[in-house]
Amino acid sequence: MASPRRTQQARSAATRERLLDAAYECLLDGGYAATTVGHVQQRAGVARGTLLHHFPTRSALMAAVVEDIIERRLEVLTVARTDDDAGPTSWDDLVDLIWHELQGPPFAAALELWVAARTDPDLRRALVPLQERIFTTVHRGVTRLAGHDHPRTPMLVQFTIDLLTGSHLAGILHPRTGTSAVVEAWKQALAVLAAERP
Structure with missing residues (x-):
C-alpha cells in the first residue's frame, strides 16, 4: 500500500x-x-x-540558523526539557554539561555568526533580537536543572556560564595549559558558594 x-x-x-x-x-x-x-x-x-x-536574504537564513540552534541543537536545553520533573542536577554535573556544550558544534556555529555580525550591519540587525533570547533561554534551562531552592542559584548559573565561556574562548585557537584546573577549581568554589545561605 x-x-x-x-x-x-x-x-x-x-x-x-x-x-x-x-x-x-x-x-x-x-x-x-x-x-x-x-x-x-x-x-x-x-x-x-x-x-x-x-x-x-542571507541574514534571514543566518538568523534562522541561530533559532534552530536554540530549538534543536543545544544539548543543555534538551536535558532541561526532559528533566523538568527530575530532582536538581549537581553543580559538578552542570559545570561538565556547560563545558561540554561550549566545545560542541552548536556553539562553534553560533560563535561564527556573532563574530561576523560585528562588521556586518545586516547580520547584526538580524541577530540582535536573538541575542537576549539565546542567553535567557540557556540561563533559564540551566537554572531549572540546578533547582530553585537556593536564592543564589540564578547568579551562580550566570557566573558559571560566563566563566566557562571565557575559559573556552581564551583557548579557542590553541588549548591553554591550566584550563582544566580552572574548571575543577570552579566546581570546588561552587560547592562552597552553594552551601552558604546569604
Missing part, C-alpha cells in the same frame, strides 16, 4: 529544515565567509528560488 502523500505544509517544513541543516554544516565546515546562499543551495540540493522563498 502506498504511503500517504505529505501535505504542502509538511513538504515546506522539510525543505526549510534541509536548508537549515545545510547552512549549519556550511558554517561548521568553512565558517561564515563560505556560507553563501549559493553554497547552502547546492548543499541542500534545492533551486535558488526555493531557498529565497524560505529565506529572502
